[in-house]
Amino acid sequence: MLELKGESIFKSRAYQKAARSIELLSEDVDKLVAEDRLKEIPGVGEAISKKLTELVTTGHLEYYEKLKGEFPPGINILMEIPGIGPRTALLLSKELGIADIDALEKAIEDGRVTALPRMGEKTAQNILHQIKAYRKKKSEQRVPLAIALTAAEGLLKEMSAVPGLRRLSLAGSLRRFRDTIGDIDMVGTSDHPQKSLEACIHLPAVKELQEKGPTKASVIIANGLQIDLRLVENDSFGSALQYITGSKQHNIDLRTRAERLGLSLSEYGITDQAAGTLEKFSSEETFYLRQGLDYIPPEIREGQHEIELAEQHALPHLIELPDIRGDLHMHTDWSDGAASLEDMVIAARGRGYRYVAVTDHSPGLGIAGGLTLDRLRQQLELISELNRKFPDIRIFSGMEVDIRANGTLDVPDEVLAKLDVVIASVHSALNQGREQMTQRLISAVSHPHVDILGHPTCRLLGEREPVEVDMEAVFRAALAHHTALEINAMPSRLDLKDTHIYQARQMGVKLIINTDSHHPEHFNFMRLGIGIARRGWCTAKDILNTLQSNEFKASLKS
DNA sequence: GCCGTTTTCGGCCCGACTGTTTTCAGTCG
Numbered sequence: 298m299l300e301l302k303g304e305s306i307f308k309s310r311a312y313q314k315a316a317r318s319i320e321l322l323s324e325d326v327d328k329l330v331a332e333d334r335l336k337e338i339p340g341v342g343e344a345i346s347k348k349l350t351e352l353v354t355t356g357h358l359e360y361y362e363k364l365k366g367e368f369p370p371g372i373n374i375l376m377e378i379p380g381i382g383p384r385t386a387l388l389l390s391k392e393l394g395i396a397d398i399d400a401l402e403k404a405i406e407d408g409r410v411t412a413l414p415r416m417g418e419k420t421a422q423n424i425l426h427q428i429k430a431y432r433k434k435k436s437e438q439r440v441p442l443a444i445a446l447t448a449a450e451g452l453l454k455e456m457s458a459v460p461g462l463r464r465l466s467l468a469g470s471l472r473r474f475r476d477t478i479g480d481i482d483m484v485g486t487s488d489h490p491q492k493s494l495e496a497c498i499h500l501p502a503v504k505e506l507q508e509k510g511p512t513k514a515s516v517i518i519a520n521g522l523q524i525d526l527r528l529v530e531n532d533s534f535g536s537a538l539q540y541i542t543g544s545k546q547h548n549i550d551l552r553t554r555a556e557r558l559g560l561s562l563s564e565y566g567i568t569d570q571a572a573g574t575l576e577k578f579s580s581e582e583t584f585y586l587r588q589g590l591d592y593i594p595p596e597i598r599e600g601q602h603e604i605e606l607a608e609q610h611a612l613p614h615l616i617e618l619p620d621i622r623g624d625l626h627m628h629t630d631w632s633d634g635a636a637s638l639e640d641m642v643i644a645a646r647g648r649g650y651r652y653v654a655v656t657d658h659s660p661g662l663g664i665a666g667g668l669t670l671d672r673l674r675q676q677l678e679l680i681s682e683l684n685r686k687f688p689d690i691r692i693f694s695g696m697e698v699d700i701r702a703n704g705t706l707d708v709p710d711e712v713l714a715k716l717d718v719v720i721a722s723v724h725s726a727l728n729q730g731r732e733q734m735t736q737r738l739i740s741a742v743s744h745p746h747v748d749i750l751g752h753p754t755c756r757l758l759g760e761r762e763p764v765e766v767d768m769e770a771v772f773r774a775a776l777a778h779h780t781a782l783e784i785n786a787m788p789s790r791l792d793l794k795d796t797h798i799y800q801a802r803q804m805g806v807k808l809i810i811n812t813d814s815h816h817p818e819h820f821n822f823m824r825l826g827i828g829i830a831r832r833g834w835c836t837a838k839d840i841l842n843t844l845q846s847n848e849f850k851a852s853l854k855s
Numbered sequence: 856g857c858c859g860t861t862t863t864c865g866g867c868c869c870g871a872c873t874g875t876t877t878t879c880a881g882t883c884g
Contacts, residue, residue: 304856305856306867307857307867308856308857309856310867311856311857311867340856341857342856343856343857344856344857345856379882379883383881384880384882385881415874415875415881417874417875420874423873469884508871508872508873509872510872511871512871513872515872527871545868545884549867552868552869553868557860561869563868564870565870
């Protein structure tokens with residue numbers, strides 16, 4: 298609305314910057330308001346801090362309501378259509394009185410839109426097309442990371458056969474391992490960019506062409522995902538990959554800093570502004586190095602304080618997949634898993650793990666074939682037997698115990714005491730209020746036999762919102778009782794999420810990355826867990842299952 | 856509206872693609 302009003306573009310940009318900072322915050326805004334610390338948020342100054350305070354304390358913002366009153370209704374809705382920005386929205390509203398998408402569709406169909414200045418037939422048809430896509434997309438929204446990753450890797454394979462293509466990499470939010478993905482960005486180099494691009498848009502996977510220029514094309518693939526492909530000269534691959542990987546805020550911070558050094562950054566390289574010369578970079582490492590910065594891993598390029606630390610050579614060494622020595626959450630055909638206990642152990646062993654925990658469901662989850670205590674005793678015998686059979690991997694006994702609505706566990710203490718690893722998780726009564734849920738999780742992590750809190754917020758990406766809970770209070774309790782919090786790497790969960798991981802790690806809470814495997818193939822999910830742990834700035838020492846077997850056992854509470 | 860080893864005023868990342876005009880505005884990432 299500020300843009301429509303003709304206010305300085307930098308004013309609306311300031312609000313956007315502040316909004317992004319708040320999204321990345323690991324603390325509650327409410328808390329910062331209460332403690333009068335809003336101005337610590339980058340991009341929040343006097344004015345925005347006042348407005349945030351009003352919004353948080355009253356649930357209402359006078360400034361916003363007043364602003365809204367100055368415009369015809371529906372302008373914001375029009376701007377949700379790709380291709381319609383503030384100028385076009387205002388034009389449509391002022392000239393034709395259009396206030397919603399249906400009216401816009403009608404106006405295009407009867408030719409009123411084409412009659413406007415700078416609006417031709419093609420523009421009108423494009424908007425019509427975008428309206429259809431928008432209506433479809435509204436129900437789909439962003440796609441979970443794993444789905445986009447699988448699609449992207451399939452596509453990379455197909456593209457490796459395209460003639461002329463040399464280097465090719467994923468970029469954008471997918472490369473940064475964000476938990477949900479809007480579209481898939483790729484960067485490549487080619488000896489014949491035009492020809493290669495042409496070949497790419499005709500790949501079997503491509504369903505629809507969005508746009509295509511000499512160096513860039515956008516297509517839609519079969520599952521509805523949009524792919525943006527950019528081709529550059531081989532010499533510029535490093536700067537292009539960096540630029541397209543983002544994030545937006547990271548790039549703005551980087552370029553602002555470069556400006557002070559007399560340098561101008563673009564996807565083509567670095568221009569020395571005094572000399573007017575362009576220097577090209579074929580790798581990201583040299584691109585960062587030229588600016589006096591250490592290499593910054595994609596997962597933490599979010600415009601927090603990564604540039605400052607890269608400048609001081611003080612970035613942490615983030616955890617990597619080979620650091621993981623065991624997986625402590627899996628299900629077998631004793632409950633709802635798909636494979637036998639032995640096959641699951643063999644799969645874990647095949648990945649080079651030194652230890653695993655067998656954690657089938659407890660009796661409370663009848664629906665998931667939860668183990669009766671009698672069956673558990675039988676399983677413990679089998680585990681002893683397999684421990685003798687496979688001396689090169691330690692098999693811990695365990696259970697994923699259900700946290701009842703009142704915070705108690707559905708397995709007696711004397712049984713839990715016999716197990717090596719106890720995970721406690723919420724599976725029911727997910728709609729409890731914040732107070733009650735917080736108390737429930739605190740009871741669980743405070744329990745003397747609970748080693749790990751499983752999938753703490755119970756979210757399912759694109760399906761179910763996280764439970765209402767004061768995570769910081771849960772972190773404090775976990776810290777006090779030496780209970781680890783799980784980073785559940787199942788594609789649909791990724792729970793804890795990145796900002797929670799960041800906060801928990803800073804507080805000193807121990808974390809553990811588990812796949813919650815129900816099938817031997819599921820152990821592959823570990824790399825997703827690693828990705829979001831890296832987004833939370835985790836090093837190997839922040840994650841318990843990087844420890845050696847004996848050290849790991851010793852680190853557990855029980 | 857924010858922010859400061861150039862600054863409390865005057866800057867604010869930079870370029871591609873489309874469509875409609877004939878040199879560029881609007882939008883997007």
